[in-house]
Amino acid sequence: MSEEDADREPDRDLEQVVAEIRARVTPDDDERARLREVADRLMGRAETAATDLCADADVLQVGSTARDTWISGDRDIDIFVRFPPDLDRETLEEYGLEVGHATLPEGHEEYAEHPYVKGEVEGFDIDVVPCFRLESTTEIRSAVDRTPFHTQYLQRRLDDELAAAVRVTKQFLKGIGVYGSDLRTRGFSGYLTELLVCEYGGFRPLLEAAADWRPPVELDPEAHGRTHETAKPTRNEAAGDADRPFDDPLIVIDPTDPERNVAAVCSAENVARFQHYAREFLASPRIDSFEPDDPDPLSESALRDHLERRDTTPVAVRFDAPDLVEDQLYPQLRKSLAGITRGLDNRGFDVFRATTIADETAVVFAELAVDERPAVERHEGPPVHVRDHATGFYESYADDPDAYGPFIEGGRYVTEREREFTTARAFLESDRLFDVGLGAHVETALEEEYDVLVGTEITTLLDEFGTELRTYFDPWP
The missing domain is CATH 3.30.460.10 (Beta Polymerase, domain 2)
Structure with a gap:
């Protein structure tokens, strides 16, 4: 094969793959x-x-x-x-x-x-x-009042070739796991996909552009003049962030409603994931890029191998999933995940990575770099020369029989006091868990009953969440 033929090979492969997918999805x-x-x-x-x-x-x-x-x-x-x-x-x-x-x-x-x-x-x-x-x-x-306007707008913009490119693009997004504007997926809606294909003129041009995106990416199909600096707060109720300005990684101004970012629901991870697979497909076009990958559930032996190899401490808070539709449930789970991981970090347990999953039960799952802390913790007061505050700090601990100090170090008062929780389990099983900022329905579910799993106890999650744990412990873009 000549050097010129070799240069053409990826193009030929790409066109062949796209043609095959186009025939399959039409x-x-x-x-x-x-x-x-x-x-x-x-x-x-x-x-x-x-x-x-x-x-x-x-x-x-x-x-x-x-x-x-x-x-x-x-x-x-x-x-x-x-x-x-x-x-x-x-x-x-x-x-x-x-x-x-x-x-x-x-x-x-x-x-x-x-x-x-x-x-x-x-x-x-x-x-x-x-x-x-x-x-x-x-x-x-x-929100549904917009939908007829979307249909009318796109019926004017789409021709047969662009419609075919939309179908191919949707299948690609499904294949890489980022299609869907539901709040579990936080990916690309059908309407957003159609706008992107129209804006860039096809499937391949969209991928070529996405491969070089530098967020925030701003597109304004009807030149309404809105940007992340000039736009009013988004009115995309589905994103659950109606008080935010356009500060999302991907900003596509709705052609029918200039105050709305169609891409507001897209998470930064999914925008980056699209970029990753756009580059990968352009470099090496493959049919399986369009085919969703459903991993096999993780076995107990494989999970134990991961735990031994990683030498972290997994913890899980498991409870009955609130009876909510996913678009209500997942924002609450993510809020609870943020609160619980913040509570663990603030107490020195150093969250390594964390996620939340749900089916019949729901789980807030975290890996900890540190599971057990000393019985005492260091507490720094103000510099001694800040008289009023320093005096107040000193007097608060001077007569505390359980505290070491106060003593002076580096020009400020320091005390070493008894730590409230020496293990992550103790914190997660305490009433202080309810101080971290939980989703309302999650908090109600936890008040009813919940279990805390630590270390190899998480193997009991495998029956319900074997696939999700496979995804967690064998991550890919």
Whole structure:
């Protein structure tokens, strides 16, 4: 092979891989026809029910199946029922549920920002969601009111080639584990993916750009002029950070709502993970980059080997998972993780790495570099020359029979006092655990009952969390 041919080989490999994935993820005519028939039938049913309640109501299909960016095998049909803005919120919710049940007689109610009906018809997952019909996103009264604007905007921007590139990009993001704007994943939403592909002009150009991103990356598709310095606080309620300005690693100004960062939910880790795999794929295109890797559960012998090799002390706080949807549960788990690890660090137990996982039970898990501390701890007071504060410190400890000192060292008072907790277990099993800043529902669950596992006791987690522990102890980007 000549040097020129060798230079072309990665390009040829990349195009071949992309072509194969494109063929795999593109719905065929039969699949499209089946989806269209079901969608049209249900939309007709929804429109009849909606206009019987409110003559000015209308119905439209939104989401990826409306924009032809859905991946073969995806079975989601999102039907939005729009009511006039002069309807009050309570009536909208009432009408929305009535239309939902008329459309999906076997459906059930779920709740996002307001209730809606979800069900299954001939293998398709159907959502029937009420919203207000508005002229502009400046008038939005709930987060779902934006969705029709997103669909209208992208239907103008997307052509067949870009839609195909979106499908390939979505599959790539799924393969590397960063697709989904739910608060468990904190990754790339379908809408964000579509905007990125439109902005860069395809799958490969997006990867080439992402490989060189230097966060914060700021994109403003409709030139609204918003930046992380000029934008008002984000209105992305799903991100759980509605009081924050645009200080995220990836900032994509919503073309339909200039005060919103579409990428606000994306974690810094997932933006970096996308960059890593973009570089890896461009250097060595492979089909398996598009295939999610589900690791085998960790065995007990392998876990014990890791613990012996690492010589850290794992600790886990395990409790019944609060009965919440994941978008409510995981922010609370992460808040609790931050509080508990901070509590451990502040007491000298040096958290090495930590995570939180949940299924039937929930776990805050940490590895400690230090598990046991001396019975005394050093406590430095103010410099002696700061008279009032120094005198107060001295008098606080001068008559404490359990303290060493106060003595003077380096110009300031120092005392060595009894340590409150000499082991991580003692702290985690104490009432002081409730002082660290826990999620509200997590705190309630811990007040009911929880277990503290230390060292090899964590092997009892394997039955429920073997896969998650495999991911923790065999980490990859």
